[in-house]
Amino acid sequence: MKEHTILVVDDSRTNLQVVRDVLEKDYTLQLAISGEMALKFLSKKKPDLILLDLMMPGMSGKETYQEIRKNPENKNIPVIFLTANQDEDVEVDCLNMGASDFITKPIVPEILERRIGKTIELEDLQKNLQGKIAQKTQEIETLALQAIGAIVHTLEAKDEVTQGHSIRVAGYSKAIASEIGMDAKMQEQVYQTALLHDVGKIGIPDSILKKKGRLTPEEYDQIKGHTTIGANILSAISAIGYLEDGARYHHERFDGNGYPRGLSGEEIPLIGRIIAVADVYDALVSRRHYKEAMNEATARKELLSGAGTQFDPEIVKVFIRLLDKGTIDEIKRQTTLPEENVR
Numbered sequence: 001m002k003e004h005t006i007l008v009v010d011d012s013r014t015n016l017q018v019v020r021d022v023l024e025k026d027y028t029l030q031l032a033i034s035g036e037m038a039l040k041f042l043s044k045k046k047p048d049l050i051l052l053d054l055m056m057p058g059m060s061g062k063e064t065y066q067e068i069r070k071n072p073e074n075k076n077i078p079v080i081f082l083t084a085n086q087d088e089d090v091e092v093d094c095l096n097m098g099a100s101d102f103i104t105k106p107i108v109p110e111i112l113e114r115r116i117g118k119t120i121e122l123e124d125l126q127k128n129l130q131g132k133i134a135q136k137t138q139e140i141e142t143l144a145l146q147a148i149g150a151i152v153h154t155l156e157a158k159d160e161v162t163q164g165h166s167i168r169v170a171g172y173s174k175a176i177a178s179e180i181g182m183d184a185k186m187q188e189q190v191y192q193t194a195l196l197h198d199v200g201k202i203g204i205p206d207s208i209l210k211k212k213g214r215l216t217p218e219e220y221d222q223i224k225g226h227t228t229i230g231a232n233i234l235s236a237i238s239a240i241g242y243l244e245d246g247a248r249y250h251h252e253r254f255d256g257n258g259y260p261r262g263l264s265g266e267e268i269p270l271i272g273r274i275i276a277v278a279d280v281y282d283a284l285v286s287r288r289h290y291k292e293a294m295n296e297a298t299a300r301k302e303l304l305s306g307a308g309t310q311f312d313p314e315i316v317k318v319f320i321r322l323l324d325k326g327t328i329d330e331i332k333r334q335t336t337l338p339e340e341n342v343r
């Protein structure tokens, strides 16, 4: 079974015949008598290598080469030029354009065979390496995501009252992301980022987090620090660069009166504006150390009254739509542990 396909482009039928005689036993060959014909073939199939005559009437080898490379899908197909010209400048020119190699005519069968063999071998190695890199990258990401899972568990274990909050906020945020048209990959990023929005609370004393009465201004300042602490923790996960914005910006307000930076409107990264709505909604309808759970209708009103001041009005609109569709309830049902329902 011949593994590799080579596209041979030459205006001389004699040359095509010579190449065919030499390479036919090892490769599947596609022969083209002009640049136009080569391009037509390339629009249907991608060979593993292109052998391209430089001097052709009509579309020259150089022009054909440039046309081939215009299509990003053809960017990585190695091209070897066939040149009758012994002039060194032409050869340097070919290599500068990005050709893998050049072979001078008249064709010496052994040289043709060896050069093609080497280029194909190199190409295979490179593809193999790319595959391995992709696999390793995937492994690193999986590892980082497992670490995230462990961090979230640590945070949730700290406080039984807020248990499940991170997972619900992540679910709601992902639903918002999907509703505003983000693709699946972005939605996943939003989910992971939202999952970790409160991770900085690891650095806040329990005496403050679980306090039943009013917080003193100093205590409130300390609580506010969870945004920056969280962002700093997450910036250490360098394999995933997008995580820290969620922690940093989820308490910014649309009118600029939030923290830690006091950004306003679209200055606040979108992820911050998304998590803000998801976070507050979940906090409203859940029990907290300092308050009882609010019913859904009242929470809805709260969100609407904060649209444009506390929240991005567009995100509130989207969230209300998700509430109407029952999406939010469904996520809540799926992510809430059975014992949490007993209140």
Ligand SMILES: [Fe+2]
Pocket (backbone or CB within 6 Å): 197, 198, 226, 250, 251
């Ligand atoms: Fe928070």
